[in-house]
Amino acid sequence: MSDDYAALGLVAGIEIHQQLNTKEKLFCRCPTTIREAKESNGEFFRYLRATKSEMGELDRAAEEEMMQVRQFRYLTYDTTCLVENDEEPPAPLNEEALDIVLTIAKICGMTPVPEIHTMRKLVIDGSNTSGFQRTALVAMNGTLPGGAHIETLCLEEEAAQRIEDTIFSLDRLGIPLIEITTGPCMHTPEAVYETAAQIGMILRSTGKVKRGLGTIRQDINISIRDGARVEIKGVQELDLIVEVVRREVQRQVALLKIKEELIARGASIEKTPVDVTSLFTESKSRVLKSAPMILGIRLNKFSGLVGREIQPGRRLGSEMSDYAKKWSRWTFPY
């Protein structure tokens, strides 16, 4: 595979989320202490439904979540309160957290906005009991010493920690989080790494951010010419960044090649599913054995491509099954 990222038209930007080490949470007076799930003192469950977002955005992830109404279970602690439970209006924004964000804005030469407005960003994957994340734009337009452009600096609330699929722990929900968004100004995996490292250093230099695994997360936006813009969420280790960018480029290049080949072959997909249950009578898979019926869709002229590796350990077939799994959840009765 070519490593000539300029020729591939790589464009990348990052969003860094860093927990602030404040005494209290952003919108309630609970401590910002992380707990063990076994210390939980209670639980409850809720359903979330999509509503119109105050931010006006409707990204792909939110759109997919909107199709479903799912039940989420939440663990509470003696260090969480009714605000995390979405049972009490938020307290005024934590001024200690705002001070830290303004300090970082100043270090990055940014312009603070004259008046901060707290917004609701639609999040219905269960990680926010309210169904939205409270977030506020604090400063705009800065530059790092290395030249990377910082577009915005936001102060937002951390999401609840996912314990497993639909179970969340409320200790982390509401810890103040600074979100630093760069422009799409990086063109190699190494440049992404260097920018992330530099931002990390600035954050730690304040002495007021949390340390340790999970306290800082990088989202990386990656696109190549003719490819799609993909956001890789929650990269926790700085040292993984170069490899993450390389592999995403590799995946997109491989998918573009498959696309070209499918067009050249005149490949097509049948619209009507066919009952293929009888083909799987010998299958040892528990899931397949318990299925009342197995349907297949014929992929004309795909021969040899479904199993083609597009990334180490990942094939075109893995992409297809990921989509299928995403749509195969329990449906709410109304």
Added chain:
Amino acid sequence: MKNTFKTGDIVRCTLQGCSCEGTYITKRDGMATVKLASGYNIGVPEENLTRIGSVEMAEPEGSEVVQDSTLPRISIVSTGGTIASRIDYRTGAVTSQFRATDILHAIPGLASLAQFSAVQLCNILSENMTPGIWQHLARAIYHEIQSGAQGVLVTHGTDTMAYSAAAVSFMLQTPVPVVFVGSQRSADRPSSDNVMNGMCAAKAALSDLGEVVVVMHGTTSDDACAIHRGTRVRKMHTSRRDAFQTIGDGSIGMVTYPALDVTLAHSAVRRGTHDLILKDSLEEKCAIVWYYPGMDPAVLSAWEGYKGIVLAGTGLGHTGTDVIERIREMIASGTLFVMTSQCLHGRVCDRVYDTGRDLLAAGVVEGEDMLPEVALVKLMWVLGNSSSLAQARSLMKTNLAGEIMRRSPV
């Protein structure tokens, strides 16, 4: 020239040398609110803005919902509140234009349960409710039942929902369920309780009930709604979903969620038990006085000329000795005094301590185990419908709509 902006104007903001574009939303506390392309709002002094264009405001959505005419008929009487409100995030305005279509858009599952017609009685925050509106409400519900509704849903702000439910309980004898419902989390948030409360309330309105009830979240989880008798229910928390509780007894039923199975307690009044009767007179010159240690008797004098006063007394139903003389004088001049307890739980008994016996001797009526607010509403109704003070005193001690329990369950 001074700039004036209107909602939807595209503006350029200049801030310390950097500039960005956004949409002007409104002016609040002297600052302009501007929505940037990222979706974030910021507050900016108007002098930092220049208009560079404008966008067309989108029309609010409003497609009609097709209803199944084979389903039972339910009427929705709306008084306001957030159960079907919509927010326009460009203006920040919350609208609750209320047609059946709006609530069916807000809670799409309803259309599969019944066919709905809607009456918008008013659109107020429930703290602005008045006895006059209670009367309009009782008449509107009466009319809907008379016109064939098999159940009535009343959407209501939660602050004073329990007062209104009690008021309708006294004014209206009903053969079908009259279900008050609201929402503790506004409809514009994904975690709103409006869908669950609305669906469970509609199911209660179709059930075998034959009385006035409140249907709201039973616990903090989305597992079931409780059905509360309109004269025993109280909002017991400022913000929790399960704020509504039946005081002094268990609730009279449950609706599970999302299965919507209704179970009714033995004590719940069944559909068809009563005929439809409206008695909507109220004596509004009534008040409630919360006694506190050391209360100046002059506080009571402020209610001079009132026809009835509910006292929320301490413990078993007491006031301090110092105010009893004033109470005696006011009773002598024709004010009906009813004693309830600040404890909320339990029965008033003024035969145990001296102050209690003195209050009885002064002519105070023991309000049994009535909730103070329910006693107030009842007092208005009783004074509005009695031919004599003696009859009113007697009615205040008689159970009329489930507000007094003959026995105190353990």
